[in-house]
Amino acid sequence: MLDNFRASLEDFKQFKKFDLIEDKIKFILNYAILAPSTHNSQPWLFRIVDYSCEIYKNPEKQLPEADVDGRDLYISLGCCIENLKIAASYFGIYKSTKYASKNNRNLVATIYFEINQVKFNEQYQKLLKAVVYRLNVRGLFSKKNLDNGDLSVLRKINNLGITVNFITDKTKLKKIADLTAKGLRLAHSKQDFKDEMSRWVNNNFSKRREGIPGYSLRMPNLFSIAFPLLIRRFNMGKKLSGLNYISMMSAPVVCVVSSKSDNPEGWLGVGQLSERIMLESYNRGLRTSIFVASIEIDDLYKEIQKLLGLKDRPQFVFCIGYMKLNQKYTPRLPLQDKLL
Numbered sequence: 001m002l003d004n005f006r007a008s009l010e011d012f013k014q015f016k017k018f019d020l021i022e023d024k025i026k027f028i029l030n031y032a033i034l035a036p037s038t039h040n041s042q043p044w045l046f047r048i049v050d051y052s053c054e055i056y057k058n059p060e061k062q063l064p065e066a067d068v069d070g071r072d073l074y075i076s077l078g079c080c081i082e083n084l085k086i087a088a089s090y091f092g093i094y095k096s097t098k099y100a101s102k103n104n105r106n107l108v109a110t111i112y113f114e115i116n117q118v119k120f121n122e123q124y125q126k127l128l129k130a131v132v133y134r135l136n137v138r139g140l141f142s143k144k145n146l147d148n149g150d151l152s153v154l155r156k157i158n159n160l161g162i163t164v165n166f167i168t169d170k171t172k173l174k175k176i177a178d179l180t181a182k183g184l185r186l187a188h189s190k191q192d193f194k195d196e197m198s199r200w201v202n203n204n205f206s207k208r209r210e211g212i213p214g215y216s217l218r219m220p221n222l223f224s225i226a227f228p229l230l231i232r233r234f235n236m237g238k239k240l241s242g243l244n245y246i247s248m249m250s251a252p253v254v255c256v257v258s259s260k261s262d263n264p265e266g267w268l269g270v271g272q273l274s275e276r277i278m279l280e281s282y283n284r285g286l287r288t289s290i291f292v293a294s295i296e297i298d299d300l301y302k303e304i305q306k307l308l309g310l311k312d313r314p315q316f317v318f319c320i321g322y323m324k325l326n327q328k329y330t331p332r333l334p335l336q337d338k339l340l
């Protein structure tokens with residue numbers, strides 16, 4: 001069921017209420033912040049300047065243990081930019097995107113707008129609906145394969161310099177699930193990682209609007225209260241890696257997204273393309289589940305590279321499949337907190 005915030009964004013006609021460009025951009029930013037982000041850290045900040053919106057990374061939200069290089073932070077920002085572009089395109093005010101140069105500190109990109117269309121661009125309507133409804137699922141996928149037609153539509157989505165492998169071969173899929181499980185076991189053997197993780201999980205009653213709620217990890221209420229402490233004090237690596245392994249193995253497709261450049265520019269591209277694939281999947285009745293342990297921990301990514309015969313650097317992994325689930329949405333901080 002949609003939470004109040006998402007429900008308020010379901011009615012696209014609300015956009016017509018706004019006359020000032022600043023208010024139009026603010027309205028659109030509400031769709032941008034529905035993007036997935038690592039640990040639900042929401043590492044974005046926005047500054048509206050005339051007919052443009054600057055997007056900044058918030059370095060305070062980088063996860064020094066789980067995301068040493070900032071890859072996941074930039075992928076999250078890429079997802080956010082994709083949502084913003086989809087919303088601005090639908091409402092007919094998208095003009096262009098300029099990516100910031102390296103020496104521009106925390107500025108990541110500037111999106112330019114123009115008032116060129118009175119009508120909404122229906123081509124983007126379904127995608128924008130998916131922005132509102134998408135969520136990162138966790139658990140077992142149904143035993144149902146993807147329709148060949150759906151898979152070929154997803155395969156056609158592309159972005160320069162980014163490659164996507166849709167893995168359906170069970171032997172390869174098992175290897176990636178094994179590497180994910182290994183990554184989690186390694187990560188949970190480090191106290192600093194466990195301390196960091198425990199600060200980003202919330203119990204089911206928490207009013208906190210960043211971090212991962214226990215219910216989205218499919219946790220019962222009482223267990224969700226103990227969970228942060230359990231992570232910190234004990235080694236939950238074996239248990240969690242087992243659950244992640246089973247979940248991945250139940251998926252009919254695992255998607256590995258790789259890029260030529262292993263830097264912020266490449267990661268932003270990976271985020272944009274991955275978000276687009278996840279949204280298009282949603283529109284086909286499919287659900288997606290992200291697992292980055294095999295990418296982030298030690299040199300495990302090299303084994304994925306070898307397995308898939310890739311020259312490019314694997315950056316992001318998610319599963320696609322069917323899942324019957326009536327899960328509450330993960331909250332977001334209000335846009336107001338993200339405006340500079």
Ligand SMILES: Cc1cc2nc3c(=O)[nH]c(=O)nc-3n(C[C@H](O)[C@H](O)[C@H](O)COP(=O)(O)O)c2cc1C
Nearest residue numbers: 036037038039040072075076135136290291292330
């Ligand atoms: C770069 C990135 C890495 C992520 N890694 C994982 C992961 O390894 N395991 C996981 O369960 N979720 C992962 N997630 C999903 C986030 O936890 C999720 O997007 C966030 O909690 C917000 O929830 P929502 O996507 O349902 O709105 C990742 C998301 C992003 C964007």
